[in-house]
Amino acid sequence: MFxxxxxRTLIALAVCxxxxxxxxPSIVPNLPDSLKNLFMKRKIQLGLDLQGGMHLIMxxxxxxxxxxxxxxFANNLKESLMARKIKxxxxxxxxxxxxSLDLSATETRSEFEKILSEQYPDLEVKSSEVVESRERVVLxxxxxxxxxxxxxxxxxxxxxxxxxxxxxxxxxPEIVPQGDNRILIQLPGIKDPKRAVNLIGKTALLExxxxxxxxxxxxxxxxxxxxxxxxxxxxxxxxxxxxxxxxYYLLKEKTLLTGQNLExxxxxxxxxxxxxxxxxxxxxxxxxxxxxITSENVGRRLAxxxxxxxxxxxxxxxxxxxxxxQITGTFTTEEARDLAIxxxxxALPAPVKxxxxxxxxxxxxxxxxxxxxxxxxxxxxxxxxFMVVYYRLSGLVxxxxxxxxxxxxxxTMAAFQATLTLPGIAGIILVIGMAVDANVLIFERTRxxxxxxxxxxxxxxxxxxxxxxxxxxxxxxxxxxAMFLFQxxxxxxxxxxxxxxVGIVASMFTAIFVTRIIFDYFAWxxxxxxxxx
Amino acid sequence: xxxxxxxxxxxxxxxxxxxxxxxxxxxxxxxLSLIIHGGPNxxxxxxxxxxxxxxxxxxxDADKVRSSLAAIGMGDSVLQEFGARENNxxxxxxxxxxxxxxxxxxxxxxxxxxAFGKGSFEVRRxxxxxxxxxxxxxxxxxxxxVLAWIAMLAYISWRxxxxxxxxxxxxxxxxxxxxxxxxxxxxxEFTLVIVAALLTIxxxxxxxxxxxxDRIRENVRKYxxxxxxxxxxxxxxxxxxxxxxxxxxxxxxxxxxxxxxxxVIFDFSFALLIGVIVGTYSSxxxxxxxxxxxxxxxxxxxxxx
Numbered sequence: 034m035f036x037x038x039x040x041r042t043l044i045a046l047a048v049c050x051x052x053x054x055x056x057x058p059s060i061v062p063n064l065p066d067s068l069k070n071l072f073m074k075r076k077i078q079l080g081l082d083l084q085g086g087m088h089l090i091m092x093x094x095x096x097x098x099x100x101x102x103x104x105x106f107a108n109n110l111k112e113s114l115m116a117r118k119i120k121x122x123x124x125x126x127x128x129x130x131x132x133s134l135d136l137s138a139t140e141t142r143s144e145f146e147k148i149l150s151e152q153y154p155d156l157e158v159k160s161s162e163v164v165e166s167r168e169r170v171v172l173x174x175x176x177x178x179x180x181x182x183x184x185x186x187x188x189x190x191x192x193x194x195x196x197x198x199x200x201x202x203x204x205x206p207e208i209v210p211q212g213d214n215r216i217l218i219q220l221p222g223i224k225d226p227k228r229a230v231n232l233i234g235k236t237a238l239l240e241x242x243x244x245x246x247x248x249x250x251x252x253x254x255x256x257x258x259x260x261x262x263x264x265x266x267x268x269x270x271x272x273x274x275x276x277x278x279x280x281y282y283l284l285k286e287k288t289l290l291t292g293q294n295l296e297x298x299x300x301x302x303x304x305x306x307x308x309x310x311x312x313x314x315x316x317x318x319x320x321x322x323x324x325x326i327t328s329e330n331v332g333r334r335l336a337x338x339x340x341x342x343x344x345x346x347x348x349x350x351x352x353x354x355x356x357x358x359q360i361t362g363t364f365t366t367e368e369a370r371d372l373a374i375x376x377x378x379x380a381l382p383a384p385v386k387x388x389x390x391x392x393x394x395x396x397x398x399x400x401x402x403x404x405x406x407x408x409x410x411x412x413x414x415x416x417x418x419f420m421v422v423y424y425r426l427s428g429l430v431x432x433x434x435x436x437x438x439x440x441x442x443x444x445t446m447a448a449f450q451a452t453l454t455l456p457g458i459a460g461i462i463l464v465i466g467m468a469v470d471a472n473v474l475i476f477e478r479t480r481x482x483x484x485x486x487x488x489x490x491x492x493x494x495x496x497x498x499x500x501x502x503x504x505x506x507x508x509x510x511x512x513x514x515a516m517f518l519f520q521x522x523x524x525x526x527x528x529x530x531x532x533x534x535v536g537i538v539a540s541m542f543t544a545i546f547v548t549r550i551i552f553d554y555f556a557w558x559x560x561x562x563x564x565x566x
Numbered sequence: 567x568x569x570x571x572x573x574x575x576x577x578x579x580x581x582x583x584x585x586x587x588x589x590x591x592x593x594x595x596x597x598l599s600l601i602i603h604g605g606p607n608x609x610x611x612x613x614x615x616x617x618x619x620x621x622x623x624x625x626x627d628a629d630k631v632r633s634s635l636a637a638i639g640m641g642d643s644v645l646q647e648f649g650a651r652e653n654n655x656x657x658x659x660x661x662x663x664x665x666x667x668x669x670x671x672x673x674x675x676x677x678x679x680x681a682f683g684k685g686s687f688e689v690r691r692x693x694x695x696x697x698x699x700x701x702x703x704x705x706x707x708x709x710x711x712v713l714a715w716i717a718m719l720a721y722i723s724w725r726x727x728x729x730x731x732x733x734x735x736x737x738x739x740x741x742x743x744x745x746x747x748x749x750x751x752x753x754x755e756f757t758l759v760i761v762a763a764l765l766t767i768x769x770x771x772x773x774x775x776x777x778x779x780d781r782i783r784e785n786v787r788k789y790x791x792x793x794x795x796x797x798x799x800x801x802x803x804x805x806x807x808x809x810x811x812x813x814x815x816x817x818x819x820x821x822x823x824x825x826x827x828x829x830v831i832f833d834f835s836f837a838l839l840i841g842v843i844v845g846t847y848s849s850x851x852x853x854x855x856x857x858x859x860x861x862x863x864x865x866x867x868x869x870x871x
Contacts, residue, residue, distance in 0.1 A: 082830075090699065226692065227672055386696075387694070387696070388695075388696045388698060388699045389694065389695050389696060389699045390692065390693070390694040390695075391691075391692070391693045391694075392691065392692040392693070393690070393691050394688065394689065394690040394691060396621075396688065396690060397619070397690040397691055397830070400828060401828060401830055401831075404826060404827055404828035404831075405827065405828075405831075407826045407827075408822050408823045408825075408826040408827040408828075408831075409822075411822040411826050412818065412819035412822035412823060413819075415818040415819065415821075415822060416815050416818055416819060419814075419815060419818060420815075422567060423567045423811070424567075455830060455831055456759055456762060456831070456834060458827075458831075459823055459827065459831055459834060459835065459838075462819045462820075462822065462823050462827075463766070463816065463819060463820070463823075463838070465819055466812075466815045466816035466817075466818065466819035466820070467770070467773075467812070467816060469812070469815050470773075470808075470812040470815070470816075473808050473811045473812050473815070474777065474808055474812075477805075477807050477808045477811070480568075480572070481572070481804070484572055499784075502780065503776070503777055503780040503781075506725055506776050506780060507772075507773040507774075507776040507777055507780075508773070509721060510718050510721060510722070510769065510772040510773060510776055511769035511770065511772065511773045512769075513714060513717045513718055513721065513769070514714050514718075514765050514766065514768045514769030514772070515765075515766075515769060517710045517711075517713050517714040517717070517765060518710065518714075518762060518765040518766070518769075520710060520713075521706050521707055521709075521710030521761070521762075521765070522758075522762060525759065526758060526759060526761075526762040529762055529766075530762075533766065533769075
């Protein structure tokens, strides 16, 4: 290796200083401003298990997403056909991923196909047959586009959830898609996990539907639901007792308007009873539709349905222009505020389900940090004392290497902004125990060589040279295990794999390269006759 | 200081039969315990379920907690003191994890509030894992372990010989079975971090084994005429000092972790401790003797230089 001690010393010092440089912002929290600019902003991140917070894995219901995509295609198709004056009947979604329609005259087929290829590149004709001079066409999504649509639903969900979380006010949230249909959400320092889950997990599909007042609700509840109708649940709050009771509504299945056309949503408090409600305002298109719907249905009841639950079903007293409406119902102020947030952020393209939720309270996190630091210090002291007792001055040299090793682990983690978790702290402690291994190997070897009567200098050379391959082989295998650990793990376990891997690599440098400099210095320059080993 | 004298020449190879019997017995006990318990005592990470960690402000009777859980139909959930008694901390675990994952922990909280009063306790941790995720995590864990083994098999075959690799891997399998067995006998919970500990044990134990192999390789080159049994035995003896010392320092830090690291990390440290001890034993008594057994069954005609 390098013959020049001075050069090697410089390299060791440089590495050490770089490690310290990256580490300082993480361990000195309140740097004076004049110094702050000297350092990078990079810091070691604390995992959720140390700083407290919530980890969520949500699954987007891909099938539902596909259904609603097809629903949208069906609705748009109607408009496109009407715009081109092509006569048709029965445009509807059939199954999860098909749209079927009847063209009234077979001659319009070619024009229909033109619309399809111009405006709906995602769709293609699956089958068509002529029945009684009408042509029945079934459309499906092109195979290669299915994945893209699914991907789009996932991305839209991520975007919507990010919007909601931003409005909820969480610092440094992490919201990323995972795999085909999952979303990983990390919310550090969250105080009210219950509320956060409700806020994130709500589909927030707002729909306006007419009540079916011609058919009997009683009949429907017995199972005779008229075609074109649905039975929906609602909640009523008794104002005197404050109790909530369930009740049912018979609604027309057709959705007249959705929350997609909202411009804003805001919490307000009613003047009369002081109860909270959500004021909404439609955008231009929504206002126009709302105007038309209300004018056509004066005297009838319009149900405001959120995620399938009827919030209220007021009577339309008169035509409403201007596109403003209120959602009243049974909320607390907090619920009303969260509803406004989800309405503003928009609906999720499909329902999401919580697959995994882990929440650590801030006090437990702080406990873990305190205990982790304590255990590290004690473990470090035990090893350091043992090494000096067993190997005397040489043990001291090994201890320098261990200390440097810790600096390098933390410095590297800061440089890459890696996450430190509780198992990660355990990883550092373990590395302290394992890092001295390289030196134990070298020292034992050196002792063996000394016994054969070699001079200190020759014994040191032989000790390092012969131990080197052993250290390399044994560490490579450990590193292999750590790599698979990283692949396997989630959050805290990944943190462990990171500290372990960095620690192993750093220990090769500190235990072999750095300690050798010290030994060489004494063996060459001071020409020592005996080694304290 | 010198614990292991340089001229030590303990007859490790001569004790192969005893060592194999001991290991076999330990493996049998482990497997038997696993059969009796119906597999490892899977925590919610793998089985799915809900875990709530509560800390009460004053000493609280476990029975009272249990009865308040029974009141909401959760009498079959597992209640466990967490950490030292004076911490007044409990873990509540239930296998239940309906589709509505958010509901359960809230119900537990409400029930405790009405039994002990609001603010008399703090919910410090809530973990809810759906059954689907649990299965996936278990599959991923096993896959990671098997892949790690294959990677090591390949690396050791390349650096040494195939039979050494087989010896090393069998020793690892031995370590893992016994560690899992100890957890099963003590009926300790098998969680995600325990799998992490197992993977670490794999990394540590193979490290130990390689050091011995390395010395065997060196001695085979130095004394090509010597019988393999003798070479292996002297190699184990020559590296014994290092093996013991390194294990000792690792055990030192693990004990620090065990006693001062807190309850959250306790089982993890415990698994590592068992694994390191078993791993050290297997590096001496299992890995190299397997190479020897292989040699006796199918002697290599000409050993590589």
